[in-house]
Amino acid sequence: MxxxxxxxxxxxxxxxxxxxxxxxxxxxxxxxxxxxxxxxxxxxxxxxxxxxxxxxxxSKTGSLYSWTVTHQNFHPSFEVPFIAAIVEFPEGVRMVSQLLDANGVDLQLGLSVDVEFKAVGEDFQMPVFRLSAE
Ligand SMILES: [Zn+2]
Structure with a gap:
């Protein structure tokens, strides 16, 4: 949570x-x-x-379209650094969210990324990204 x-x-x-x-x-x-x-x-x-x-x-899997590593948080609950990513889905839609557990990874455009839902607070889920398992 x-x-x-x-x-x-x-x-x-x-x-x-x-x-x-x-x-x-x-x-x-x-x-x-x-x-x-x-x-x-x-x-x-x-x-x-x-x-x-x-x-x-x-689709639950898309490809890494762009990203930035954020070193200054704009809300105290976001631990820095974090990766803000744009993921493109096969349907042609792009969405922005955090790419989790990828700090220090040699990211490349087009990497396969999965969507998952992160618990936030007592009863909310936020869509986030994680690199697909190989
Ligand atoms: Zn139309």
Whole structure:
């Protein structure tokens, strides 16, 4: 369990994303018209303009798209250094979170990364990344 801050979305469309994480399933919005996935949650598809969407499960494994090693925390509960990573999923969606247990690892673009859910506080789960086992 961690005392990381818990997201407090101000737009209800983000609640659906976080609720899915509480179920231990990574879901992204998918346009029901053109079938394109998107993240962050939005009310309109940037590809076709449709306002119709569904929440669809996403792959549990993606590839390391970019990262940075953060040496200055912006919240006292984050232990530094930590790796803030962008992971790209096969569905074409990219998501940012922490890449756990990779300090000192010789990271390379395209490395396989798995999503897992880290307990935060009493009853919240945060999606985080971990390098896939070889
Ligand atoms: Zn669309």
């Amino acid at each position: 961690s005392d990381w801050p818990i997201p407090k979305p101000i737009d209800p469309i983000n609640d659906e994303f976080w609720q899915s994480c509480q179920d231990g399933i990574l879901r992204f919005q998918r346009c029901t018209s053109c079938k394109k996935f998107r993240h962050l949650p939005r009310y309109m598809c940037a590809s076709c303009g449709s306002t119709d969407y569904e929440w669809a499960p996403c």
